[in-house]
Amino acid sequence: MNNNHITGAEAMLQSLLKEKTDTIFGYPGGAIMPIYDKLFNRKHQINHILVRHEQGAAHAAQAYAQVTGKTGVCFATSGPGATNLITGITNANLDSIPVIFITAQVASAFLGTDAFQETDMISLSMPVTKWNFQVTSADEIPDAIAKAFYYANTGRPGPVLIDITKDAQLGETTFNYKRIKSIRSYNPHPALRDSDVKEALRMISASKKPLLLAGHGILLAKATRQLEAFIDKTAMPVAVTLLGKSAVNEDSLYYTGMLGMHGNYGPNVLTNEADLIIAAGMRFDDRVTGNLEKYATKAQIIHIDIDKAELNKNVKAHLPIHADIKDFLEKITPMISFKTNETWLNQFRVLNNTEKEKVIDRECSPNNGKIRSGEIVQMISKKTMGNAIIVTDVGQNQMMGARYYHYKSPNSFITSGGLGTMGFGLPAAVGAQVGQPNKTVVLLSGDGGFQMTMQELGTIFQYNLPVKMVILNNNFLGMVRQWQQLFNNKRYAETNMPTPDFPMLARSFGIESGLVHERAELDNAINTMLNHQGPYLLEIKIEKEANVFPMIYPGKAVDEIVLEDIAM
C-alpha cells in the first residue's frame, strides 16, 4: 500500500481508480478545482468527458452505466453545478441506475453560512439518492468512495451522492483503500427461500394461462439468459415493461410485446385473462397497471423483487418473493416441468395480429400522407438489423422507439422511464456512445425534448462521438398535444412550437446533417446517416397531429385498451 501523504483530491481519484473507473462525465468550477487539478495529470488513466451542462453529465453517466454495466461517475462543482444535477439524480433513482455523483462543497468552516456557491446538497439530494454522505476531511474520502460504490451497484442499484468540502480536497491524508465486502445494516442479496420456490412451482403447475412480466430487474440482475432459459423451457408468454425492453430477444416465440399505456394489445388485454402472473423484477407502475381496481382480475400473482418495499406496494401478491430474480430463475428452471398450453399462446398472436392490422401496418407502412414516426423507427430497425443502441427522449418519440424497434440484445434501449425526463435523450446518447464506442447509437428525439438539452451538441462535436441523431419534428409537444386532442377538445395550449433550423444548428457545431420532408427521401437519408463515419443529425418532418395507439386511457383498465380513438 502506498502510505505517502497525498491530498484528499488525489485520494479521491485513486479511490476511483481502485474501483476501475476510467470514465467521468463532469463540469469544473470553483469548489471542485483541487480535484480537477489532480485530474490534469491522470489523463492517460481517466477519460473525462466535458459536457455543456451538469444535467447532461448526469444523464450521460447514467446511460454509460446502462450500456457498460459499470457504475457511472459524475463530477460537479458546488452550488449551481450541484443543483443542476438534481434532475439527473432523480432520473437515475427512479430507474435504479448505479451512478456516483461527486459534488464539491465550500470549505467546512463555511458550511451553513450561505457562503458563495454553497448549497445544502445533502438535504437536497436526500429524497432522490440511495445514500449520500458529506466528506469534511481528507481522511474520510477512501471509505466514503468505497461505500458509495458498494451501495450504488449492489442490491437494487441506485444513485449515490458524495459531497466533498474544499478543505477535504486540499487536506492531506495517507491513502489506504479497502473495498467494502459487507455492511451490517444493509442486505443487498436476500436469500431465496426453498419454500418460496416450491410454492411458485405449485402455483405455476396449477395454472392454465400464465403470463410472465419481465421488468428492468432482469437487466439489472444480468438475468437475461436465465429468463430465456425459463421461457424456452415453459413456453410461457412473456411481456416486458418499458424499461424491460431489450431484456427479451424479440425474436423469441414467446415474446408477446410491451405492457402499459402504449404497450401492445395482446399482453394488456390478456393480463385480465391470465390466471397466473409472474412479475419478475418489475414494480407495477401506474403506467403499466392502468386502473388498479381492475388489474389482473383473474390472476394469482407471484412477485419477485430484490427490493422488499416493492412487494405489495401497488399490487398485492399472493406469493411475494424477496430475492434476486437471477437466483430465482436459476433455481426454478431446472426443477420445472410445466409447459404452456398452445391455445393460450395463440390468444396473444390473434390479438397482436389485430393490432398489426389496425395500428402497426398503418403506422409503419402508410401509403400516403405525411411521414409517420413508426415507419422511421422500423426502417432504422431493419437497416441496423436490431443491433443498434436506441436512446430516446420522452413522449411520442419514446413510445415509437419502444414499439417499433426490434430489440435483440440486452441494454440496447435507453430511455427515461420513471421520471419521464424530457431532455434526457441527447445527453444519454452521449453517455451510451462513450460507453460503447464501436456500436451504432441512434437517438430518437422530438423537437421539444431536443431543444431542452441541445447544448450537448457541443460535447458530441468536441469528442467526435458518432451518434446518429434523429429529430422527429412535428412542431408540437406531441404527447401533450395528443392528450389535449383526446381530453381537452383540441385546445392546444402552449404545445405548438416553432423550431430552429436543426441541420444548420448541427453544422454550426461542425456536425453533418440532413433534412427530410417527403417519404421518397427517407430511405436515402437514413442510409446516409447510418453510413456516415462521425456524428450526424437528421431532422425529419413528420405528421403534425399523429397519435400513439393503442392506448389505455387514464383511469381505464388494461383490457379496456383501445386501438384507435373511438371513444371521443
Place this chain on the structure above:
Amino acid sequence: MKETYTIIAFSENHVGLLNRITIIFTRRHINIESLTVSSTEMKGIHRFTIVALETEENIIKVVKQIEKLTEVLFADWYLNDQLVYREIALYKVPIESAIQKNLEQVLREFNAHVVDVQKDFVIIENTGHIDDTEKLYEILEPYGIMQFVRSGMISISKNNKELSSYLKELPINEYVKE
C-alpha cells in the same frame, strides 16, 4: 381504518438519517404524532420511536421503506397493546393557584411529583400513558398552566427479539481482502 401505530427502528448513528426517515412520512402526507431518537444499549446504535395515525396497510409500506434505508438495521410496527410505553410531561403552574386548590390530592392521584418550586410557580412532572398526561392537563388547566411540554412516546415492545440477539445474526462490516 386509521389507528395509532408505533414504529420502532434501529439504525447506525449517521448524520441526516433522521431526515431520511421523516421524508418517507412527508412523501405520503402522513403526520408524525411524536418522534423520539435515543441511543440504545448497543454502542453506536440509535433507536427511533415514531407514533403515527395511519392505516395498517400504509404503516407496513412505510416500515418497509424505512428498513430499505441502507443504514437502518431493522424496523417494525406495533399497536399499543403490544408495547409498554410511557411519556413524561412537565407542567408549570402558578404557585398561588397551587396553594389555593387542592394540588396535593391531584399529585397523589396521578402519582405525579413536584420537581421544582420557585417564588411564582411550581413544576410538576408526570409519567404515564398519553391518556394520563392529558387527563392531568385537563385537571390542571383551571390552575392556569403557564407552560406544558411532553417528551413524546418511548416504548419497549413486549414480544420482539432483543436487539443484541438480532445484531448477532447480522454480518459485521467487512472489507474485501486484496
